[in-house]
Amino acid sequence: MAESSGDFGEIPPVPVTPANFLALPPEQGALASAYAVLIPVPIDSTTSFRTGARYGPAAIIAASAALEDYDLELGIDVAELGVHTTDPLEPHVGDPEQMAERVARAVYHYQAMGKLTGVIGGDHSAAIGSALATLDRFPDLSVLYFDAHADLRDRYQGTGWGHGSSARRIGERCPVSLVGVRTLAQEEKEHIDREGISVTYWPPEGSGFPQDIIETLTPHVYVSVDLDALDPAEMAAVGTPEPGGMRWGELTRLLRSVAEQRQIVGFDVCELAPEEGPAANSYTAAKLVYKLIAYSAAERGR
Numbered sequence: 001m002a003e004s005s006g007d008f009g010e011i012p013p014v015p016v017t018p019a020n021f022l023a024l025p026p027e028q029g030a031l032a033s034a035y036a037v038l039i040p041v042p043i044d045s046t047t048s049f050r051t052g053a054r055y056g057p058a059a060i061i062a063a064s065a066a067l068e069d070y071d072l073e074l075g076i077d078v079a080e081l082g083v084h085t086t087d088p089l090e091p092h093v094g095d096p097e098q099m100a101e102r103v104a105r106a107v108y109h110y111q112a113m114g115k116l117t118g119v120i121g122g123d124h125s126a127a128i129g130s131a132l133a134t135l136d137r138f139p140d141l142s143v144l145y146f147d148a149h150a151d152l153r154d155r156y157q158g159t160g161w162g163h164g165s166s167a168r169r170i171g172e173r174c175p176v177s178l179v180g181v182r183t184l185a186q187e188e189k190e191h192i193d194r195e196g197i198s199v200t201y202w203p204p205e206g207s208g209f210p211q212d213i214i215e216t217l218t219p220h221v222y223v224s225v226d227l228d229a230l231d232p233a234e235m236a237a238v239g240t241p242e243p244g245g246m247r248w249g250e251l252t253r254l255l256r257s258v259a260e261q262r263q264i265v266g267f268d269v270c271e272l273a274p275e276e277g278p279a280a281n282s283y284t285a286a287k288l289v290y291k292l293i294a295y296s297a298a299e300r301g302r
């Protein structure tokens with residue numbers, strides 16, 4: 001150890017781990033040059049069963065530090081695209097509608113800058129403000145909505161802006177295509193039949209996967225992911241796990257096909273409750289955020 005000179009005025013240039021998605025250094029995490037912007041939304045006040053999704057964004061960002069920047073499937077380096085992580089939004093615990101408005105204002109700001117904008121939840125109510133702000137920029141938007149549940153209740157537990165109503169509020173404004181659904185309320189089934197909403201129940205019937213789903217989508221697509229769409233074998237760390245879900249390979253194959261044939265312009269990844277499952281689940285959620293950025297960028301450049 002060097003002898004002290006008594007001068008402590010300069011901080012030594014030791015290696016640090018930046019607290020952003022992928023632990024990117026300043027030149028790759030800067031807003032101005034970033035391809036994608038990620039907005040952590042640590043809310044779970046509308047969660048109905050096991051809470052803990054408020055810890056999802058921090059767990060996803062921490063796990064992302066272990067991801068390789070190079071994507072083997074696509075042959076691109078996601079870090080080189082530039083990914084900016086914002087500070088987490090402050091929860092508005094008094095009124096879910098005002099929280100949706102807060103998310104919408106943040107997403108709209110970065111969409112207006114031309115960024116691919118992704119929300120890291122938090123419970124799935126974060127999808128409402130995020131999708132509707134993206135719709136403001138892309139009027140022909142459709143929403144590809146992954147979920148074990150239908151989220152089509154008009155109101156649930158006293159609010160119409162909670163995670164039980166996300167697809168309902170979004171579907172009032174633009175086409176929504178639900179994928180992975182395997183449980184729902186009678187009210188929701190009647191709404192689906194009455195409104196003709198596209199739902200791909202899981203497991204899907206016939207041999208039309210994934211093309212049948214892509215045919216339901218408009219040219220600009222917002223991807224909303226409630227991680228409980230995945231099977232609990234691969235994703236147990238969610239508030240309401242439901243058996244019989246999608247596998248990782250099915251989800252990513254569909255997303256890649258969507259990116260090849262449509263344009264993914266925004267997304268959210270919600271409902272990771274890290275304390276409810278193995279630590280590997282945080283890594284899986286981080287990888288999904290990463291794949292959404294990679295698919296969007298790789299196919300946009302073709």
Ligand SMILES: [Mn+2]
Nearest residue numbers: 124147151226
């Ligand atoms: Mn949901």
